[in-house]
Amino acid sequence: MSDWISTFPGYEQVLTTAKKIFGKIVQTGPVPRHVGIIMDGNRRYARINKIEIKEGHSLGFDTMASVLELLYESGVECATVYAFSIENFKRSNAEVKWLMDLAKLKFEQINQHADLCEKYGVKIKVLGNKRYMPPDVARILRKTEELTKNNKRATLNVCFPYTSRDEMVNSIKRVVDESTKNHDLIIDESAIDRHLYTSDSPPLDLLIRTSGTYRLSDFLLWQCVSPDCSLVIVDQLWPAFRPWHMAKVLLNYSFNKYWFGHGNGYTTSNKGINLYQSSSVIDLNDGKSSSGYQRYADSEWPDEDESEEDGEILEDIEEEEEEEESSGNSSGIERERDDEVDTVTSSESDSNKKY
Amino acid sequence: MTTSKLADHVRSEANVHTSMHDISQEINVIDSSVDDDKLGHQPPNSIRYNGLIHMIMITINELFNVNKLKDRTKKQTESMLGLIQFYIYHFLLLFIYILITIYKKFQTIYRKFFIKFYTLIYHHNNSPQLIRDDVNKLNKLPKTLSCILDLKDKDDEMGGIDGLINQISELTAWTLSCGIPVLQIYEFNGKLITNKSLLTKLNYKISKNLAKYFGLNNLPNYSIKIPHENLIIFGPQNTSNSEIDLQIHLLSRIDGKPTIVELTKTMSELAINKELTIQDISIDLIDEELIELVGPEPDLLIYFGPNLDLQDFPPWHIRLTEIYWEPENYDVNYSILIRALQKYSNCVTNVGK
Numbered sequence: 207m208s209d210w211i212s213t214f215p216g217y218e219q220v221l222t223t224a225k226k227i228f229g230k231i232v233q234t235g236p237v238p239r240h241v242g243i244i245m246d247g248n249r250r251y252a253r254i255n256k257i258e259i260k261e262g263h264s265l266g267f268d269t270m271a272s273v274l275e276l277l278y279e280s281g282v283e284c285a286t287v288y289a290f291s292i293e294n295f296k297r298s299n300a301e302v303k304w305l306m307d308l309a310k311l312k313f314e315q316i317n318q319h320a321d322l323c324e325k326y327g328v329k330i331k332v333l334g335n336k337r338y339m340p341p342d343v344a345r346i347l348r349k350t351e352e353l354t355k356n357n358k359r360a361t362l363n364v365c366f367p368y369t370s371r372d373e374m375v376n377s378i379k380r381v382v383d384e385s386t387k388n389h390d391l392i393i394d395e396s397a398i399d400r401h402l403y404t405s406d407s408p409p410l411d412l413l414i415r416t417s418g419t420y421r422l423s424d425f426l427l428w429q430c431v432s433p434d435c436s437l438v439i440v441d442q443l444w445p446a447f448r449p450w451h452m453a454k455v456l457l458n459y460s461f462n463k464y465w466f467g468h469g470n471g472y473t474t475s476n477k478g479i480n481l482y483q484s485s486s487v488i489d490l491n492d493g494k495s496s497s498g499y500q501r502y503a504d505s506e507w508p509d510e511d512e513s514e515e516d517g518e519i520l521e522d523i524e525e526e527e528e529e530e531e532s533s534g535n536s537s538g539i540e541r542e543r544d545d546e547v548d549t550v551t552s553s554e555s556d557s558n559k560k561y
Numbered sequence: 562m563t564t565s566k567l568a569d570h571v572r573s574e575a576n577v578h579t580s581m582h583d584i585s586q587e588i589n590v591i592d593s594s595v596d597d598d599k600l601g602h603q604p605p606n607s608i609r610y611n612g613l614i615h616m617i618m619i620t621i622n623e624l625f626n627v628n629k630l631k632d633r634t635k636k637q638t639e640s641m642l643g644l645i646q647f648y649i650y651h652f653l654l655l656f657i658y659i660l661i662t663i664y665k666k667f668q669t670i671y672r673k674f675f676i677k678f679y680t681l682i683y684h685h686n687n688s689p690q691l692i693r694d695d696v697n698k699l700n701k702l703p704k705t706l707s708c709i710l711d712l713k714d715k716d717d718e719m720g721g722i723d724g725l726i727n728q729i730s731e732l733t734a735w736t737l738s739c740g741i742p743v744l745q746i747y748e749f750n751g752k753l754i755t756n757k758s759l760l761t762k763l764n765y766k767i768s769k770n771l772a773k774y775f776g777l778n779n780l781p782n783y784s785i786k787i788p789h790e791n792l793i794i795f796g797p798q799n800t801s802n803s804e805i806d807l808q809i810h811l812l813s814r815i816d817g818k819p820t821i822v823e824l825t826k827t828m829s830e831l832a833i834n835k836e837l838t839i840q841d842i843s844i845d846l847i848d849e850e851l852i853e854l855v856g857p858e859p860d861l862l863i864y865f866g867p868n869l870d871l872q873d874f875p876p877w878h879i880r881l882t883e884i885y886w887e888p889e890n891y892d893v894n895y896s897i898l899i900r901a902l903q904k905y906s907n908c909v910t911n912v913g914k
Contacts, residue, residue, distance in 0.1 A: 371844050371877065375843065382825060382832050389833065397825075398822065419908070423880070424880045431879065432873065433872050437869055473867065
């Protein structure tokens, strides 16, 4: 149905405005700072709709641009997309070549319009093991990183070619290497965190996987097992995933975080909050933090004093809401349609070999 | 550098036996009476507040709370216009929240009904034969099943250590009836692992529960393994020579990221002593070590809670694990297990394109 609507004149304009308004609304509540996306289902979509596989990948790319636009409008600081798995090299040569060509084409477009990137303020980073990349692609990607490195507003991490195990091994190697040079180095979880590819990004808050597969497929494993991260699995295939679905996910996250203190909703385990806020230990049973959101707000701003409690109004309700996600916003909100560039693949081939 | 040597290093660092240590004899001597109160503070539960009236009242409170709003918007903009703008947008957001609350109420009712319905359809009736019949319809079974259990408040239904032990013993009986060879139990705090008298209790409960399912004469053989301590406990009547039908692995947070850190430490020591070069570290090496130190990669992970929370589950091990949880479910329930197994068996056919 949405197909014929999109043929109306001015549809794009309306969509962009809607995204802006939605972004402004959702920004007044809790918003995830770092969103990871597993863009799965391009090939299945192509097969179902009887189009060529490369058409599917191309459509997936458009979806990504559109979804990322919404994410950045909503105040997400960092998005990490799973573009190409190391395991994807096991696919047919033609497909790998086509994906590489798509990546080259899109990144070259970005490089030619470097001033646009600057205007939109998106920093593009390529995560992954560069050894596996063909040299010509690697050169173009490096140039893109170089051109956008000074942008501050938001970050786009493109995982290309990436697997989480490779990332962990890489991190362990670097820690071991550092410890041989510096014998006093304390090796703990934060040391490994520091050497992960995502070390400059905020902690992962939300991981989205499309096409109804309940598997992580080697993506951001170390980051997403954290009790603070919520995993959302949607049934749509990636090219069929619309900003509207993304908006639903964001609203749901926001509601759950606000209401239950966890992006997934009510959990019987609130262990993570204690664990990760060890600097300011919160007693979850202190009677004041009866709602999840309050705990969330308190934990984000531990030094906020309690003096502002409004005793008169509904004193039996002890909810006090702090707002913190509403930073910045509204200034440079432009379209970023041409900005994020990447190939989009599904990452299923790694699962195949298992069975 | 042989691989077993690396794992041994990690273990000797942690003062753990380097060879598998059988404590079945030891623990049976210890008195099984244990005081729950001595186990320390248990993870708190949050109190659920999502009544509609409550929600509306908070919204009203929020609206009147102008001082607060000013404070909040300071970070955003100082101007009056910005304040009003923020006010409007936040009001809209709260309005959307109200709609979501109403929607979720109905969803909860629907899901609770749904779970009740499935609980009626699938019931084990303490009979391995019935479970076997349910499982025989499936075309694929996981080799390793992993379950995340919550240690609930003592006052809750099936709460406290006793509840946890009960849940594990039930799961043991079900997985044995299904014919799954390895069962991993992940509990964040690792309360069971650190206390030997609790292990005695667990062992006793499991064998008692198995007797209920299988009868006293043909009790299956099982072993309880604690990878982090490298300890193993055999069931009451079997010796280490007889074949094991089910291995139970008890995992906790310490088997996740901290074990990877321990491995890194060991490797860095070896690297400093020039016994290991950085080029030697590879995915295969670490995979082998972690399988040795923690256990196999689970094929299916079931979380018996209302909303998924991975709780620092060993990150290396969930690469291709199928994850299952049922919204609005709070119990360890046979119908959840069987639905998870059904989903797992269906997924395999979907994946093979």
